[in-house]
Amino acid sequence: MNRFWCLFFVASAVLAVVFFYIGPACGWWFPGVAASPLGQQIDDLFYLILAITGVTFIGVHAVLGYILWKFSGKEGKRSDFQHGSHTLEVVWSIVPAGVLLFIALYQMDVWAAFRMKSRFDQEALANPIAEVTARQFEWRIRYPAPGKVLQDTPQPDDLYTVNDLHAPAGKPVVIKLRSEDVLHSFFLPHLRVKQDAVPGLVIPVWFEANEPKAYDLVCAELCGWGHYKMRGQLTAQPQADFDAYMKKLKETQFDDGFKEAADE
Amino acid sequence: MSTLNPTAGTLAGHGHGDGHSHGAHHNPGFISKYIFSTDHKVIGIQFLITTLLMLFVGGGLALGVRWQLAFPWRELPIFGRLIFGSQGAGISPEFYTMMFTMHATVMIFLVIIPILAGAFGNFLIPLQIGADDMAFPVLNMLSYWFMWPAIFLFGASFFVEGGAAAGGWTSYPPLSDIQQAAPASGMGQTLWLLAVTFVGVSSMMGSVNYMTTIINMRAPGLTLFRLPMTIWGMFITAILQAFALPVLTAAGFMLVFDRLLGTTFFVPGGLVVNNAAPTVGGGQALLWQHLFWFYSHPAVYIMLLPAMGMVSDILACFSRKPLFGYRPMVYSMAAIAGLGFIVWGHHMFTSGMNPALGMTFMVSTMMIALPSAVKTFNWLGTMWGGNIQFTVPMINAIAFVSMFVVGGLSGIWMASVPTDIYFHDTYYIVAHFHYVLFGATLFGVFGSIQFWFPKMFGRMMSERLGKLHFILTFIGFNGTFFPMHLLGIAGFPRRLADPYQYPVFEHLRPLNQGMTYFAILMGFAQFILLFNFFYSMFKGKKAGRNPWNANGLEWTAPSPPGHGNFESVPVVYRGPYEYASPLVEADYLMQTTFVAHEDRHIDPDQIAHHA
Ligand code: HEM
Ligand SMILES: [Cu+2]
Secondary structure, eight states: OHHHHHHHHHHHHHHHHHHHHHHHHHTOSOSSSOSSHHHHHHHHHHHHHHHHHHHHHHHHHHHHHHHHHHTBOOTTOOOOOOOOOHHHHHHHHHHHHHHHHHHHHHHHHHHHHHHOGGGSOHHHHHSOSEEEEEETTEEEEEEOOTTSOOOSSOOTTOEEEESEEEEESSSOEEEEEEESSSOEEEEEGGGTEEEEEOTTOOEEEEEOOSSSOEEEEEEOSOOSTTGGGOEEEEEEEOHHHHHHHHHHHHHHHHOOSOHHHHHO | OTTSSOOTTTTOSSOOOSSOGGGSOOOOOHIIIIISOOOHHHHHHHHHHHHHHHHHHHHHHHHHHHHHHHSTTSBOTTTHHHHHGGGTTBOOHHHHHHHHHHHHHIIIIIIIHIIIIIIIIHHHHHHHHTOSSOSOHHHHHHHHHTHHHHHHHHHHHTTSTTOSOOSTTTTOTTTTTSGGGSGGGTHHHHHHHHHHHHHHHHHHHHHHHHHHHHHHOOOTTOOGGGSOHHHHHHHHHHHHHHHHHHHHHHHHHHHHHHHHTOOOSSOBTTOOOTTOOOOOSBOOHHHHHHHHHHHHHHHHHHTTHHHHHHHHHHHHHHHTSOOTTHHHHHHHHHHHHHHGGGOGGGGOTTTTOOHHHHHHHHHHHHHHHHHHHHHHHHHHHHHTTOOBOOOHHHHHHHHHHHHHHHHHHHHHHHHSHHHHHHHTTBHHHHHHHHIIIIIIIIHHHHHHHHHHHHHHHSBOOOHHHHHHHHHHHHHHHHHHHHHHHHHHHTTOBSSOSOGGGSGGGGGGHHHHHHHHHHHHHHHHHHHHHHHHHHHHHHHSOBOOSOTTOOOSGGGGSOSSOOTTSOSSOOOOOSOTTOTTOTTSSSSOOOTTOOOTTOOOSSOHHHHHHHO
16 A cells, blocks of 8 residues: 555656646647747747756656655654755755756846847837727727827827737837726737736837737736637738738728719 | 743643633633634634635635636536526626636635634644643634634625626736726625735734744743744744735725725726726826735745645654754745745736836745745655655645645746746646645645644544545646646636637637546545544544654643643653654654653753743
8 A cells, every 4th residue: 555655646747747748749738839039939948947847846756756665664664863964955955046046047038038128129119010909808909000100199090900900020010008997918829928908008019920820819817707708819911911901901991982982 | 921931830730820711620601612712722623614614615616617617608507597597507707707706715815824824823833832722812712703704795795786806816906996897896896805804804813823822832941943843834924924914904905995985096097997987096006916916925825834834744743754954944934934025026027017127026036946945855855764654644745745846846937037928827827826725735734634633623534535535636636737737838818708719729628628527526525525524523533642653742632632731731852853763762752751861952941941
């Protein structure tokens, strides 16, 4: 029966590893490789930490398994009378401290690239493609008219869509994120981008989609009963298509219905 | 109080009541003995039974959540017709948000916190330090009874217009602030805030009491570094409560003022929420997050440190070996508590706070993983070279260690800010905190119930049922929560009533269904615990004073201890972990056993005068 417990705990640890191992094959993994350069860096960091924690997990459970096997109780046996070891304490404080410090320093750069305005692509920052305003339960998008720069206050020739964000692919773009009511969060899982929308704040967010493709836009911060249906889409397009889209958008939005009648 | 500086001399008699009823011999009536009792043991058991029942309430809500995640909008078995008869017996999205909010609320405020501090803190502190009761018995009684208004308010909130609070247990404004923001942001949210205040008052009364008791009422010879880890856990927790709780209470009042009196601490001006009149004034939504997490990060350690202490006691006892690295264990616990106050911002990496601040919180969070690692290694060190006995408390304690490792390691991904950008508000977070709170704390609690049950009721719990309960719970737990890591990696967000709206998450439905089956298994397994608990209370094998051959002071008292606990005041000669000591033949050496040829550096009488 004693051996049983060793096997029980070891088996559960093995299953955990197996689960992580088969995860990608079963589709229980990232939604594809990161679709943006920053996302790629985040994934690299993920795999680095996976390696470190994986080794720790396996190591600790190997030791645990050994202990449960080797030191399981026997009649008449007596434990070592031992209160600790100064050397061991020092070793197992310094080593993890070093590893943690390494992770801490190593990842700072990616964070800075994501959030420090000085590290943004300055041209993209000066010309945000749109203002995205979250509200219960939709994303309202305001683009500047083609050839113009986005202003803080709405302009008469601004263009509007709902839940449908378009952006040029293959280059960094910036949106200004706002909220009209409660908290929301702008989450692009494929691009590994997430930023809360906070009423009262205007937060610039940058991303770069590698491929011209449609990506899910998810609200990731609880915003009320309809939170689950606050679904949007990001359509990344080649620059030319994006320009054409904006032009089309302008035409449909300012179409007063009279033009065709006059032609007849 | 004559007990502030106890000496063996002054305490030699039975009890020491001078004006205190608890030391005197008298036979209290039923009401004052079992209901409005001031006896710490009765209060502890009251807390234990109440929180165990609440565990079922919280568990029921969790199963509702799991049902919806597996079979969104499908008729909820049994309860569906009762609650949602008018809407096709499926869970409504409003109710879904209520369920996960109230699940977390019940589990945190009515189960984990009070079962550790309230139940075990109350029961064990006086017994393990050799005192006859708490320093303030009446305050102690009140701390239990202040739970009830909270339970009542949480319960009643389901029946008010709009239903119970549904803004998450974190209650972020403006959703929780502006009444029109959601149906449940009305009366339900106000009741929630009031109830949390009651729980806070209850915790605070406990905290003051525990600190005073542990500082002042230790038995002669019981120096600080002879305290069992359980007491260290309770002591540090009490300090955390004392410093962190006022912030939550104040923030709660600010939110109530915003809601009822028209202040605007947490909402900026000009918001139009759901066609309500625009807000005026100039508050900050992020302020709440700072205040809330300033309490709630320390609170996650309030939900862990006592369990760490109890598990340390259990591991040493059933390894029949001294605790490895007693002082490093104490210091790392203190370090966790200290660092715990400067890491709250790790819950806010994506909130829009200053990114430079994010970096400092990241570094402090990385550092807090260090004492956690040190503790884990010391637990392994305790078992190494031992003579391990796989009793029910022990297997639960081993599960604690194993599960805590998982939870601690997943924390590192989230402490690393860039990866947290992706993981924040996904099921990765849900996996993380269930591994620490359920995997670690609750398994620790299950082990502790079985371990101290004989002291509580004078009878043993069934080992067979205990093992069955453990195996089923462990399998159910891992089957439910381990896949959540993978869901998180897939980006699966938490708190969505129907995540499959998004094509990216559609393929995760079968996995979620499997998890729900495991959750149901785990839920049913808890009835075994309930049965074992109440059956053993009356029919269990009779236990002597020290059924586990353990060393602590509590094991010198009768099982169950009478009013006043000890027949004579215990005198302590050593720490609680002298298992396998060469001084004696037995493989344990109680704290109170006098050994003539022992090399004692400190004379117990002297200690008593300096205690
Ligand atoms: C090894 C040390 C730990 C580290 C590095 C760590 C790190 C973190 C981080 C960074 C978050 C926020 C993630 C996010 O929301 O994006 C988090 C959430 C959380 N942690 Fe930990 N954690 C650790 C241990 C613990 C322990 C011991 C507990 C409880 C006993 C705990 C309970 C929680 C809870 C309850 C949450 C989520 C709260 C919520 O959003 O609802 N953590 N942890
Ligand atoms: Cu935290």
